[in-house]
Amino acid sequence: AQSVTQLDSQVPVFEEAPVELRCNYSSSVSVYLFWYVQYPNQGLQLLLKYLSGSTLVESINGFEAEFNKSQTSFHLRKPSVHISDTAEYFCAVHGTYKYIFGTGTRLKVLA
């Protein structure tokens, strides 16, 4: 069975500071991993994804995540956050026809 663990439910960080949101997964088959972002009162939007190839993937707004097979992790990082990054972030793994989501990490960027 596949599962996703997001250890941090909330992460407060000051503006322009770096941040890491942690995600660990378990899977007995090849994995396809995703990070989604949810702004208040909206649906989820894809932030970035790992399907195959380079283990470091980047988004257009400065986030990056690295697929680490040995540690079964897919942590999300940003070197310098902005107030506008305040949102909830979900890690997800794809299984057969289904996606398994973590419980989410609420990132709050402080001025």
Next chain:
Amino acid sequence: NAGVTQTPKFQVLKTGQSMTLQCAQDMNHNSMYWYRQDPGMGLRLIYYSASEGTTDKGEVPNGYNVSRLNKREFSLRLESAAPSQTSVYFCASSGRENSEQFFGPGTRLTVL
């Protein structure tokens, strides 16, 4: 393209009432999904449809039914609403296998 649309945006029901949540996508996607989102629990899959004409149970199907009306539309029905079904419901769709999902804006449902 409108993407994934959901109606209604908000709904208040009394215990025992029934209702149908509507979802449509205009991206010609094969797969569609219904999730519920509750605080601290992330998204939990209720039902999904891998292709037109098929539906399967997800993690929390009890109390719900679905219909894949055609390739575009996937509805979720609550036959007899219960307070435990108070939640935000999201519909999503995806194209190729393993590709990302596209989400609708959600329906906020309160059952009194």
